[in-house]
Amino acid sequence: MSRRQVVGGLGAVAAAVATPALAEGGQGTAAPMEDPTTKYPKPPYPAQSQPWPGLASRMNPRPDHGETSYKGSGRLAGRKALITGGDSGMGRAAAIAYAREGADVAINYFPSEEPDAREVLELIRKEGRKGIGIPGDLRSEAFCTTLVAEAISGLGGLDILVSNAGRQQTHASILEISTEEFDWTMKTNIYAPFWIIKAALPHLKPGATIIATTSEQAYDPSPDLYDYAQTKAATMNYVKSLAKQLGPKGIRVNGVAPGPIWTPLQVSGGATQKKLVQFGGQTPLGRAGQPAELASIYVQLAASDASYANGQVYGSAGGSGQP
Ligand code: NAD
Ligand code: MG
Numbered sequence: 001m002s003r004r005q006v007v008g009g010l011g012a013v014a015a016a017v018a019t020p021a022l023a024e025g026g027q028g029t030a031a032p033m034e035d036p037t038t039k040y041p042k043p044p045y046p047a048q049s050q051p052w053p054g055l056a057s058r059m060n061p062r063p064d065h066g067e068t069s070y071k072g073s074g075r076l077a078g079r080k081a082l083i084t085g086g087d088s089g090m091g092r093a094a095a096i097a098y099a100r101e102g103a104d105v106a107i108n109y110f111p112s113e114e115p116d117a118r119e120v121l122e123l124i125r126k127e128g129r130k131g132i133g134i135p136g137d138l139r140s141e142a143f144c145t146t147l148v149a150e151a152i153s154g155l156g157g158l159d160i161l162v163s164n165a166g167r168q169q170t171h172a173s174i175l176e177i178s179t180e181e182f183d184w185t186m187k188t189n190i191y192a193p194f195w196i197i198k199a200a201l202p203h204l205k206p207g208a209t210i211i212a213t214t215s216e217q218a219y220d221p222s223p224d225l226y227d228y229a230q231t232k233a234a235t236m237n238y239v240k241s242l243a244k245q246l247g248p249k250g251i252r253v254n255g256v257a258p259g260p261i262w263t264p265l266q267v268s269g270g271a272t273q274k275k276l277v278q279f280g281g282q283t284p285l286g287r288a289g290q291p292a293e294l295a296s297i298y299v300q301l302a303a304s305d306a307s308y309a310n311g312q313v314y315g316s317a318g319g320s321g322q323p
Contacts, residue, residue, distance in 0.1 A: 054264030066292035072100030080155035085165030089263030093291035094298035104130035106151040139187040144195035189231035206250025216321030243311030259317025284319030
């Protein structure tokens, strides 16, 4: 997918309002329509597995995070953002989009994800924005506190917190889930956001936003994701309670609920090989989504023109997920 195709795709929607950004590159021609059913690879996908947490750069096909397609228009000019799991998947798509919208971006990732993170930081810096990499294990409260402090000192403040990192491992039976494994999932998906938000809150000013990545699993859990799915329900729930708690302070809290998206999480224990090969095939669009297809949602929720969006969960699941 070329940048021109995507810019053109946006043009089709926005042509009626003739924005200056489009006038620049659009030459007044109609943008090509894009069929969402054929825009990206469809199942069957090649069977593949990687040791956790996996690398996007080793996936086949490589996920699209908007590297060559996302075009910004200054929607987040001067904002300072921290994104957990910013090396790959939805976090990477958000990081690229934020930088292209004019934000400085700090990303956190697990230390073994350095190769993916380096690619993202390079893309951020290519936009002339500050890109800060802060590796570390989110299961540690001490690290979560340090992460926020380092992001704030590196960026010179914090306006947007994207709590996106997550752990998902498939287990056919609850009997296969050890206490250690259960704890790992809870620490990553529930405790880390709690620790990070607590550390960040004293620094957030009116206009700041918190965005959490929940899942369609919060609403319609799969039988093999007993522990993971309940953490996503908890995420959906904290979005709604914190929105009520922080709304009066002018801080908005929202969530994104993806459906089946082609990311390292799925090839490093998140899905069975059987599920992976047919991933997303059951959706009305007949394929898995790509992280790039969700980037604009993270931008929208962070942008100040979404100022009445608070306690909302925006879905993107190809037609069959919730909300
Ligand atoms: P991903 O593997 O690209 O991202 C997950 C990231 O979490 C990793 O890159 C890693 O940096 C981070 N992480 C996990 N454990 C960590 C730890 N202990 N310390 C530091 N970092 C850690 O996959 P993704 O699918 O983009 O996942 C992003 C979010 O999207 C997750 O919260 C996931 O639950 C959610 N989600 C994914 C899907 C999907 O189908 N891929 C669907 C719904 C929701
Ligand atoms: Mg990763």
